[in-house]
Amino acid sequence: MHNSKTVEIIVGLFVALGIAALFMLAMKVSNLSAFSGDGGYVIQARFENIGGLKVRSPVTVAGVRVGRISDIGFDNTTYEAIVSMNIEGDYNTLPTDTSASIFTAGLLGEQYVALEPGGAEKYLQQGGEVRLTQSAIVLEQVIGQFLYSQAEGGDKK
Amino acid sequence: MMGGIRKLGRWGLGTFERLGRAHIFLYYILMGAPSVLLRFGLLVQQMLSVGVLSLLIIVVSGFFVGMVLGLQGYNTLVDFGAEQSLGVVVALSLVRELGPVVASLLFAGRAGSALTAEIGLMKSTEQLSGMEMMAVDPIKRIIAPRFLAGFISLPILATIFSAVGVAGGYFVGVGLLGVDDGAFWSQMQAKVDFSEDIMNGVIKSIVFGFVVTWIAVFEGYDCVPTSEGVSRATTRTVVHSSLAILGLDFVLTALMFGNI
Numbered sequence: 001m002h003n004s005k006t007v008e009i010i011v012g013l014f015v016a017l018g019i020a021a022l023f024m025l026a027m028k029v030s031n032l033s034a035f036s037g038d039g040g041y042v043i044q045a046r047f048e049n050i051g052g053l054k055v056r057s058p059v060t061v062a063g064v065r066v067g068r069i070s071d072i073g074f075d076n077t078t079y080e081a082i083v084s085m086n087i088e089g090d091y092n093t094l095p096t097d098t099s100a101s102i103f104t105a106g107l108l109g110e111q112y113v114a115l116e117p118g119g120a121e122k123y124l125q126q127g128g129e130v131r132l133t134q135s136a137i138v139l140e141q142v143i144g145q146f147l148y149s150q151a152e153g154g155d156k157k
Numbered sequence: 158m159m160g161g162i163r164k165l166g167r168w169g170l171g172t173f174e175r176l177g178r179a180h181i182f183l184y185y186i187l188m189g190a191p192s193v194l195l196r197f198g199l200l201v202q203q204m205l206s207v208g209v210l211s212l213l214i215i216v217v218s219g220f221f222v223g224m225v226l227g228l229q230g231y232n233t234l235v236d237f238g239a240e241q242s243l244g245v246v247v248a249l250s251l252v253r254e255l256g257p258v259v260a261s262l263l264f265a266g267r268a269g270s271a272l273t274a275e276i277g278l279m280k281s282t283e284q285l286s287g288m289e290m291m292a293v294d295p296i297k298r299i300i301a302p303r304f305l306a307g308f309i310s311l312p313i314l315a316t317i318f319s320a321v322g323v324a325g326g327y328f329v330g331v332g333l334l335g336v337d338d339g340a341f342w343s344q345m346q347a348k349v350d351f352s353e354d355i356m357n358g359v360i361k362s363i364v365f366g367f368v369v370t371w372i373a374v375f376e377g378y379d380c381v382p383t384s385e386g387v388s389r390a391t392t393r394t395v396v397h398s399s400l401a402i403l404g405l406d407f408v409l410t411a412l413m414f415g416n417i
Binding site for chain 1: 198201202204205208209212238241248252310312313314316317319320321323337339340342343344345346347349350351354355359
C-alpha cells in the first residue's frame with residue numbers, strides 16, 4: 001500500500017513525535033525546565049520571610065500580572081531571601097521607590113508578589129532593587145499572635 | 158463430586174500448560190528478536206500498522222481525558238479556592254496513571270486485537286505452516302517484528318497521550334475556566350518530578366507494552382485455526398490484556414509510589 005520510503009518517513013515522524021512529547025513533559029510539565037527569560041528585565045527584592053513563594057510565581061501591579069519570579073536566593077550575611085523578578089519589557093515605568101509585598105491568592109492559594117508603585121521620578125532598571133518590602137504573612141504566626149492576645153485580654157477581665 | 162474435581166483439575170492443567178507454552182513462546186520471540194534488527198524494514202512496516210495507525214485514537218482520547226480531568230478537577234478545587242492546583246491534578250493523574258493505563262487499554266483494543274486476528278488468520282489459512290515448509294521461521298519473520306513494534310510503540314503512544322492530555326487540561330482550565338496561566342504551569346512544575354513521576358509512567362508503559370503485545374501475538378499464534386477460534390482468540394486478547402494492565406498497574410503503583 002505504501003512504498004517503503006514513505007513508510008520509513010512516517011514511522012520516523014511517529015518516533016520523533018514521541019520524543020517531542022517526552023521533551024514537552026520534561027520541560028513544560030516537570031521541574032526540569034531551565035530559566036525562561038524572554039525579554040523584559042530583572043529586579044530584585046529582599047524579604048525577611050517569603051513564605052511559600054516559588055520560582056515562576058506571578059508578580060503583579062494593581063492585580064495585573066507584569067512578570068514572574070525568576071529566582072529565589074538566600075543572603076548568608078543578612079539572612080534574608082533574595083527574590084529576583086523578571087518583569088516584562090512592556091512594564092518599564094516602575095518608579096525606584098516601588099514597594100513589594102507577598103500576598104496569598106485566596107485562603108489556600110498560591111503566593112505572589114504585589115508591587116506598589118511609589119512617586120519617584122526615576123524608573124527601575126535591569127538589576128534594580130526594590131527596597132521597601134513586606135514579608136509573607138505566615139498563617140500560623142498570625143493565629144498564634146491572635147490566640148496570645150485573646151488569652152491576655154481574658155486574664156484582665 | 159469426583160467429576161467436579163476432575164473438571165477443576167483438567168481446567169487447572171490446561172491453564173498451566175497454556176501459561177507454560179506462552180513462556181516458551183516468549184523465549185523463542187526474544188531469541189528471534191536480534192534477527193529483526195538485521196531486517197529493519199519489517200520492524201518499520203509493523204510500527205506503521207501497530208503504532209502510527211493507533212495515533213489518532215490515542216491523540217483524540219488523550220485530549221478528551223485531559224479536558225474531562227480539567228473540568229472535574231476544577232469543580233472540586235474551586236470549592237477550596239485552590240483552582241491553581243489544577244495543573245498539578247491534571248498532570249500527575251495523567252503522567253502517573255491515566256497516560257500509561259488508558260493508552261495501553263486503547264492499544265490492546267486497537268492494535269492488540271488486530272495483531273491476534275492477523276496472526277490467527279495466517280495460522281488458519283496455513284500461511285505459517287507454508288513458511289515453515291519453505292524453511293522460513295515464522296517466529297522470526299512474522300511474530301518477532303510485531304512483538305518488537307508493539308513493545309516500542311506503546312511507550313511512545315503513552316507519552317503522546319500524557320502530553321496531549323495536559324494540553325487538553327490546559328485548554329479547559331486556562332482557556333475556558335480562567336485559571337491563571339502561570340499558576341497552572343508553575344504549580345505543575347513545582348510538584349511534578351521528572352524521574353519520580355514522568356519516568357515511572359514511562360516504565361509502566363514499557364511493562365504494559367511488553368505484556369499486551371506478548372498476549373496478542375501468543376493468542377494469535379496459539380489459536381484454534383478456525384474462524385470461531387480466531388474470533389475467540391481476539392476476544393481473549395482484549396480481555397486478558399485489559400486485566401493484565403489493570404492488575405500490573407496496581408502492582409507497579411504499589412512498588413513505585415506506595416511505600417509498601
